[in-house]
Amino acid sequence: MSSSHLSTVDGTDRLCVSxxxxxxxxxxxxxxQLPPDVSEQEVLSLALPFGRVSQLITLKTxxxxxxxxxxxxxxxxxxxxxxxxxxxxxSQPVYIQYxxxxxxxxxxxxxxxxxxxxxxxxxGAVHSGNMASGGxxxxxxxxxxxxxxxxxxxxxxxxxLEVLQQIFSKFGSVLKIITxxxxxxxxxxxxxxxxxxxxxxxxxxDGQNIYNGCCTLRIDFSKLSVLNxxxxxxxxxxxxxxxxxxxxxxxxxxxxxxxPPYGAAAFPPTFHQHTGLSMAAVPGSxxxxxxxxxxxxxxxxxxxxxxxxxxxxxxxxxxxFILFGVYGDVQRVKILFNKKENALVQMSDATxxxxxxxxxxxxxxxxxxxxxxxxxxxxxQLPRGGAGQEEQALTRDFSGSALHxxxxxxxxxxxxxxxxxATLHLSNIPSSVSEEALKDLFSLNGFAVKAFKxxxxxxxxxxxxxxxxxxxxxxxxxxxxxxxxxxxxLRVSFSKSTI
Numbered sequence: 001m002s003s004s005h006l007s008t009v010d011g012t013d014r015l016c017v018s019x020x021x022x023x024x025x026x027x028x029x030x031x032x033q034l035p036p037d038v039s040e041q042e043v044l045s046l047a048l049p050f051g052r053v054s055q056l057i058t059l060k061t062x063x064x065x066x067x068x069x070x071x072x073x074x075x076x077x078x079x080x081x082x083x084x085x086x087x088x089x090x091s092q093p094v095y096i097q098y099x100x101x102x103x104x105x106x107x108x109x110x111x112x113x114x115x116x117x118x119x120x121x122x123x124g125a126v127h128s129g130n131m132a133s134g135g136x137x138x139x140x141x142x143x144x145x146x147x148x149x150x151x152x153x154x155x156x157x158x159x160x161l162e163v164l165q166q167i168f169s170k171f172g173s174v175l176k177i178i179t180x181x182x183x184x185x186x187x188x189x190x191x192x193x194x195x196x197x198x199x200x201x202x203x204x205x206d207g208q209n210i211y212n213g214c215c216t217l218r219i220d221f222s223k224l225s226v227l228n229x230x231x232x233x234x235x236x237x238x239x240x241x242x243x244x245x246x247x248x249x250x251x252x253x254x255x256x257x258x259x260p261p262y263g264a265a266a267f268p269p270t271f272h273q274h275t276g277l278s279m280a281a282v283p284g285s286x287x288x289x290x291x292x293x294x295x296x297x298x299x300x301x302x303x304x305x306x307x308x309x310x311x312x313x314x315x316x317x318x319x320x321f322i323l324f325g326v327y328g329d330v331q332r333v334k335i336l337f338n339k340k341e342n343a344l345v346q347m348s349d350a351t352x353x354x355x356x357x358x359x360x361x362x363x364x365x366x367x368x369x370x371x372x373x374x375x376x377x378x379x380x381q382l383p384r385g386g387a388g389q390e391e392q393a394l395t396r397d398f399s400g401s402a403l404h405x406x407x408x409x410x411x412x413x414x415x416x417x418x419x420x421x422a423t424l425h426l427s428n429i430p431s432s433v434s435e436e437a438l439k440d441l442f443s444l445n446g447f448a449v450k451a452f453k454x455x456x457x458x459x460x461x462x463x464x465x466x467x468x469x470x471x472x473x474x475x476x477x478x479x480x481x482x483x484x485x486x487x488x489x490l491r492v493s494f495s496k497s498t499i
Contacts, residue, residue: 027054027072028099029079031065034058035090042089043067044118046096049199050078055104056118068104081196146195147222148202150188156214156351158358161237163210164188171204172197176227178236184418184496186358191227235362303331303353305345306375311366312340317396320345322403322477326493327359327417328352329404332380335394341368346380348406359419364470403481418496422450422472425495426462430488438462441482447475451499465499 031043040058043065047053051074058065069075079096087094148168152159161177168174173193180187192198198221206219229238231247238244307320317333320343324330329348336342347353353374361372383392398404405413416425426438439449442464451465466472472494480492 024098025072025076025079026098026100026102027070027075028066028068028101028104029075030097030099031067032063032095032097033092034060034063034065034094035092036060036063038063038065038089040118045203046082046087046089046094047078049196049203050074050081053118057104066099066101066104077196081200144195144199144221145223145225146192146198147224147227148190148192148198149220149222150190151218152186152188152210153216153218154209154214155186155358157211157354159186159188159210159215161234164190165237165239167205167210168192168201171201175240176229176236176238178227178229180235181419189222189224189227302374302376302378303347303350304375304377304380305347305353305357306373307343307345307360308341308371308373309368310335310341310343310370311368314366315343317343317394319477321396321398321401322480323365323473324356324360325403325405326476327356329406330401331397331399332382333396333398334380337391337394340394344375344377344380352406355417359417363420363473365473416493418494420469420473421494421496421498422467422469423463423465423495423498424472424476425493425497426464427460427491427493428484428488429460429462429490430485431459433484435462438464441479442466442475445475445478447471447478453499463495463497463499 029047031046034043038058038060040056043056043058044053044067047067047069050069052070053067054070055068056065057067069078075098079098082096087096150164161179164177164179165174168190171192174190175193176189176191178189180189192201202219202221205217207217209216227238229236229241230244232238232241232244233246305324312335315335317335320333320335321330324333324345324347327347329352330345331348332344332346334344336344345356347356357372357374360370363370380395382397383395405411429438435452435454439452442449448467448471449464450467451463453463455461455463466475476492476494479490482490484490
């Protein structure tokens with residue numbers, strides 16, 4: 001009998017569970033302080049990012065486990081990694097050390113389920129000895145790379161580059177991030193310095209919420225192995241190069257995708273040019289197990305937005321009321337008298353302000369790329385009695401407007417909020433109005449109609465595709481609530497569909 005195979009009385013291995021923390025490396029690792037009902041999958045999820053696991057023994061009554069890695073190098077890598085980043089299972093820290101045993105031998109009587117789980121989970125890994133940062137024994141599943149594709153669902157608060165960097169740098173050095181909108185979802189590509197770090201981040205964060213009850217992370221491996229970042233701005237960042245230009249005007253051309261209008265300007269950069277952030281900079285407490293929410297503190301928000309870089313020749317309070325009204329009920333709009341390229345827009349609540357900022361920041365309006373950030377003002381003040389006629393005209397109170405889209409609780413309009421797109425959704429169309437009449441309406445107002453289609457099941461609705469997103473924004477502003485007959489007015493929204 002080998003020194004690692006201890007005598008048994010009831011057909012199970014009686015492994016020594018009081019062994020001291022050893023400094024001598026071994027393929028066998030000893031895990032302590034596991035949750036009482038820990039599963040084999042949870043134990044293996046800590047180890048598989050580092051390589052194939054040969055044996056697994058769980059001692060649930062003692063809250064401990066032993067596992068044997070395929071190579072000593074893989075065990076050393078795992079111990080070294082978790083020395084600097086203590087793993088947790090269900091928010092309970094787990095302690096990992098080298099075992100005094102050099103190998104594990106079991107009779108598989110009581111560990112049949114563990115061995116079956118082990119075989120199933122190992123089946124997804126391939127033995128790889130030629131990884132750039134690994135050696136023999138490092139298991140990398142097919143198609144895995146250091147680049148993660150991240151989708152944020154249930155986007156209640158804007159998710160910025162800084163937030164992503166703070167969360168993911170806990171698992172390793174984050175080199176590059178690109179954010180964009182695709183299929184009306186906020187997405188990001190994030191590159192780690194090492195595939196193992198990407199694996200651990202995915203295993204830990206997939207399915208977690210960034211903030212309580214919202215901003216859910218869906219994570220997969222990207223087909224890309226390297227990200228090519230040309231600009232450092234609020235949409236993309238190469239943390240290894242501080243010399244890149246900001247590329248503020250046309251960042252979308254860099255990546256061939258539509259980059260998102262998310263309000264990173266509202267969150268000043270807090271990272272530094274080194275590997276990873278101090279977690280003290282992260283609001284709330286980050287955890288390292290998928291069953292526990294990230295619990296980051298939501299950003300402080302008001303319901304007033306600051307809109308800057310407007311074209312003062314074309315933008316009016318009514319124009320902003322219609323545009324921002326797509327994402328919430330606008331109460332007041334104030335174009336600043338002494339700085340007319342800036343305006344304050346007061347929404348009904350903070351959630352609507354966040355939605356409007358998320359979807360409109362970075363969009364082009366009358367030739368200018370507008371910036372939308374949160375204002376420090378809690379409300380928009382109406383002009384005092386002594387204000388001049390022009391100043392009074394620059395401030396409008398829309399609280400009693402009949403054009404509010406969301407005044408009815410549970411309105412279906414809440415389910416049809418989409419980012420600006422070149423395709424418009426038209427509704428409330430009278431049966432007497434033809435396709436040609438609608439095309440002429442838009443054409444006579446200076447908009448080039450590229451395609452048009454009535455809904456088959458409901459002719460009161462149609463899709464109209466214009467030449468660009470900017471043109472669609474201006475068309476919505478100009479023609480929303482346009483009177484089509486004596487008692488029906490056209491309703492215009494952005495569509496998630498294309499023709």
